[in-house]
Amino acid sequence: MKTPRKGRTALAILAPLFAAAMLFLLPAAQAEEEASEQVEEIVVTGSYIKGTPEDAPLPVTTLTREDLANEGTPTVLDLIKNLSFSQGADGETDQFQAGAGADRATVNIRGLGPSRSLVLVNGRRTTWSPHAIGAQAQLLVDVNVIPSVAIERIEILRDGAAATYGSDAIAGVMNFITRRDFVGFEASANHKMIDDSDGDxxxxxxxxxxxxxxxGHLVSSFSYIERGELTLSDRDWAILPYADSPTGGWSSVGRPSVVVPLSRWNAFPIGGFVGLLATGIVDPNCERLGGARTTVGIAGNTLGGFCRFQYTAFDNIAEEAERWQWLTEGTWEVNDTTTLSASFLMTDSDVPAWNTSPSYPPNRLVDENRTIRANNPGLVDMASKYPDLYGDMAHCGEAYCRYAGDPTQDAAGIPTAWQDVAWFYGRYYGQDGPLRDHARENDLQRLEVALDGTRGDYDWQVSAVYSQSERLSLGGDTMVYRDARARQGLGGFDCEAQVPNEYDENGNLSFSLETVMAHAGQGPCRYWIPFSNSMAGSHPQVRDGTASNPDFNPALNNRELLEYMVTELGGTGETSLFVLEGVFGGPLPWTLAGGNVSFAAGAHWRHETYESGPFDINNFDLFPCAAGPEIKDCTSNRNGLFGFLPPSTDIDQDRDIYAVFGEMQLPLSETVEGQLSVRYEDYGSATGASVDPKAAIRWQATPSIGLRASVGTTFRGPTLNQTVADDSSNSLQYIAQTGAFKRVDTKGNPDLEPEEATTLNVGLLVDHDGLIARDDNLFVTLDYWSYDFKKPLVTEPYTAVLATACNPGCDPSGPYFNRLTFGGPPSATNLEIIDINIVNGPDIETDGIDFTARYEFGAGPGIATVGLTGTRILGYDIGSWVLGGAYDALGSMNYGTSLARTLVEWKGRVILNYNVGPANIRYNANYVDEYERDTADITVEEQWTHDLHVTYRFLSERLELSASVLNISDEDPPFTGVEMNYDAFTHNPFGRMIKVGLTYTTGG
Known part of the structure; x- marks a missing residue:
């Protein structure tokens, strides 16, 4: 993938600076010396003024490297999933809830949305990952980019921080601090064992x-991560019969197909979609091949129905993935007052095979052109086996072929054998597989150069950071014109070369009867067969070599047409971010009762770019028409070449954002400290500018008890992809009225207003020594928080758009009707596509309590710790708006809406820890509250899981061995009844895991 064009200038500026800094450092390398320990104030996340986390008036959670080691060195994703104040974070594979995220991970503070939590590296920004979250159309920062071996600590500000950091810090900030002062060498390795997988x-x-x-100082770190594949079929709770979980990965559009004789076509549209299928013929091998037969009834007729297909049998819980990361950092004291620093981060993530179902259902479920001729070889073969079902439709001159012709087609001069006799309902590849696997690739490069210095009592800093991220995303879909050719017996690459496409005067694909009669099923031309006699067996049977379909006819196998009909498509995305910032601070000539007032002030400029481009095959500008690649001008079917996935066009956007900011630290007395900050940030254009103030105060009431409070405003402008009216992303969503997944196209909006929020935090801190014994310590934090969130950027919920447009009937004059595309008379059952926009949505009010209690005391030869940490959300109220009334989203899965993800009332953990000399033992009991699946009468049960971590250090603490048992009791995730039958945002799908690790170090 290429470097983004707009990023090349920034890279050209920064690369020589970085190289010069490294060359300046390396010649002076000396023998290793033991670094002297220093105690100093640092810049804590949430402020540009130096201090310590303990003295900060803001709610900052700090996780040190020792904390992580005692937890068995969790991945960043595992760490985020255990944070009580983060709900609905991405990370586990789930192409239905989370979209095509694959190997990316996010933090979601307060459950307000992954892109509303700002992610920093050493206090500075990095660019987005180019692929937006499907349901929310938000670009996000992938937290998987930092080598875990390079992390010194993680600071998480659980409060809005726009006054300090600007846009995107609506919910809070996650700041990764690296081991920039490390001296020596360290090597580590760990392996997590997961049943039915190669593990991590x-x-x-x-x-x-x-x-x-x-x-000077130079540090370089490297990390390599490999994840093994785990299929959904490997978990018995995930693949359930239709009767046990009808919405658990079952589609009404299956294979083998349901066949409706054209003589019964009059049931549609009079009887509607259900009436049509009630007159159909379900393949007799439906259930033998892994399908689920369900009947539909109209006027007492229950003969027809669906052959349902379980598409999740082809999907994964975890995709095979490979990721490597490299970080090099250097510092050099230019003189006694100035330090030059530089760093370069590179990460590469590859998912070689993102598994998914063999094919999508056609967008137009009811298509009068999806017909079968009387001499179709699959029909003739089935008629010989099941004459009572198919004999009246087949024509072959044998006793079991009883089709005598249609007067209308007879009058048109069509020979009986070549007449259309049936319409079929189904997909092109299904139970028999094979699964489709497509690659996903993510790359990121980040270059930072900074100068820090002092001038008297004042500190100054200037920095330049350039980061770019690239993503390759592949998929597959059926070409409309090729499936039309194959239905007529003209399928195959060689056939297409020998028998070119023919079109009518309107540009529609239309072969003459003479062409079809001369070539159908002859030579290189093949039929696609919709019946079970073209299927060797269901996918697991085919994969394992135990195919068991006695009606299979190898001559009718559709596998030879797979590569012809299902074509790979996709595109690339690129983002870049160039940030210039300067900060100056120190004491002011003002003295309060507690001492001198100090300040920090600065200016900030950043340049953002976003580019996306499809492959030629799915580029609307090159191939706009479904009829075939030769047709460039069509009045209908202007949806590109593919039957389900939409085409797209090249997008190239950029913008400049300017900001100035300042803050003051006010020592009001020896025990009271205040903080005032304000930031002005200008997006230009329609987004405009915002001024965001914040005030915070801390009162140390006694040596052991402190109180803190903060209030401020935050904002977030739309990401670049959200502002492009021509940028249409798509996702697949289950539409209950059709019994199938349908395409939902999401379009940007250049007139979006920025999101705004007012945040409040009031907290109590207790840090008391000698509560019971002289060597004990009690540490308690209790924080009440609230967010009053205005104009959140959301996608219109597709369920609400459909319900408003079709309530109950689909009225062409009604609201939102023009957002729906139908494959027949307007009705929800005939729906093909829903168009939704990115808009400013309803107001959201949420509040809750964070709590931490930790008691540490001497016990025998060691130190014991008993702890409790958690979050109780008190409310999450979504206001009324044009697409729906007000509702309470708390305690709900919020399935099928873009306004919120899963929100549980209680989430937390109990911690027991014992440390004696070189050994540490930790037990965690993790709790997730119950909640409701709001689109069904299902209570998702509460869950307790239990973890045990043991670490032991020896060889003068240079060698550390660790062992962990995660989910000791091997709990399955609670049942949700959605596609994968569990909630990937909330629960662990892996069962019991055993992790072992080793670390050897010569430094620190």
Whole structure:
């Protein structure tokens, strides 16, 4: 993939600076020396003024490297999933809820949305991953980009921070602090064992040295992560019979197809979609091949119905993935007052085979052109086996072929054998497979150069950061014109070369009867067969070599047409971010009762770019018409070449954002400290500008008890992809009225207003030594928080658009009717496509309580710790708007809406820890509250899971061994009844896992 064009200038500026810095550092390399320990104030997340986390008036959670080691060195994703104040984070594979995220992960503070939590590296921004979350159309920062071996600590601000960091910090901030002062060498490796999978493996290296007697420093780290595939079929709770979980991955559009004789076509549209299928013939091998037969009734007729297909049998819980990361950082003391620093981060993530079902259902479920001729070889063969079902439609001159012709077609001069006799309902590849696997690739490069210095009592800093991210996303779909050719016996690459496409005067694909009679099923031309006699067996049987369909006819196998009909498509996405920032701070000539007032002020400029481009085959500008690649001008079927996935066009957007900011630290007394901050940020254009103030205060009431409070405003402008009216992304959503997944196209909006929120936090802190014994410590934090969220950027819920347009009938004069595309008379059952827009949605009010309690005391030869941490959400109220009334989203899965993800009332954990010398033992009990699946009468049960971590250090603490048992009791995730039968945002699908690790270090 290429470097984004607009990023090349920034890269050209920064690359020589980085190279010069590294060359300046390396010649002065000296022998390793033990770094002297220093105690100093640092810049804490949420402020540009130096201090310590303990003294901050803001709610900051700090996770040190030792904390992570005692937890068995979790991945960043595992860490985020265990944070009580993060709900609905991406990470696990789930192409239905989370879209095509694959190997990306996010943090979702307060459940307000992944892109509303700002992610920083050493206090500075990095660019988005180019592929937006399908349901919310939000670009996000992938937190998987940092090598875990390089992380010194993670600071999480659980409060809005636009006054300090600007846009995107609506919910809070996650700041990764790296081991920039490491000296020595460290190697680590760990492996997580998961049943039915090769598990997860991670290896890391870090090396650091001082330069020129401590004047400089150089650290380089490398991490490699490999994840094994785990299929959904490997978990018995995931693949359930239709009767047990009818919405658990079952589609009404299956294979083998349901066949409706054209003589019964009059049931449609009089009897509607259900009436049509009630007159159909379900393939007699439907259930033998893994389908589920269900009947539909109209006027007492229950002969027809569906042959349902379980598409999730082809999907994965975890995709095979490979990721490597490299980070190099250097510092050099230019003189006694100035330090130059530089860093370069590179990460590469590959998912070689993102598994999904063999084919999509056709968008037009009811298509009068999807017909079968009387001499179709599959029909003739089935008629010989089941004459009572198919004999009246087949024509072959044998006793079991009883079709005598249709007067209308006879009058048109069509020979009996070549007449259309039936319409079929189904997909082109299904139970028999094979699954489709498509690659996903994500790359990121980040380059940072900074100068830090002092001038008297004042500190200053200037920095430049350039980051770029690239994504390749592949998929597959059926070409409309090729499936039309194959139905007529003209399928295959060689056949298409020999028998070119023919079109009528309107540009529609239309072969003459003479062409069809001369070539159908002859030579290189093949039929696609909709019946079970073209299927060797269901997918697991075919894969395992135990095919068991006695009616299979190898001569009718459709596999030879697979590559012809299902074509790979996709595209690339690129983002870049170039940030210039300067900060200056120190004491002011003002003195309050507690001491001198200090300040920090700065200016910020950033340039953002977003580019996306389809492959030629799915580029609307090149191939706009479904009829075939030769047709460039068509009045109908202007949906590109493919039957389900829409085409797209090249997008190239950029913008400049300017900001100035300042803050003051006010020592009001020896025990009271205040903080005032404000930021002005200008997006230009329709988004405009925003001024966001914030005030915070902390009162140390006693040596052991402190109170803190903060209030401020935050905002977030739309990401670049959300502002492009021509940018149409798509997702697949289950539409109950059709019994199938349908395409939902999401379009940008250049007139979006920024989101705004007012945040409040009031907290109590207790840090008391000697509560019971002289060597004990009690640490407690209790924070009440609230967010008053205005004009959130959301996609219109497709369920609400459909319900408003078809309530109960689909009235062409009604609201939102023009957003629906139908494959027949307007009705919800004939729906093909729903168009939705990105809009400013209804107001959201949420509040809750975070709590932490930890008691540490001497016990025998060691130190014991008992802890409790958790979050109780008190309310999550979504206001009324044009697409729906007000409702309470708390305690709900919020399935089928873009306004919220799963929100549980209680989430937390109990911690028991014992440390004695080189050994540490930790037990965690993790709790997730019950909630309701709001679109069905299902209560998702509460869940307790239990983890045990043991670490032991020896060889003068240079070698550390660790072992963990995660989910000791092997709990299955609670049943949800959605596609994968569990909630990927909330629960662990892997069962019991055993993890072992080893770390060897010579430094620190």
């Amino acid at each position: 493996t991670e290896a890391g290296l870090i090396w650091g040295t001082e330069l020129a007697d401590g004047r």
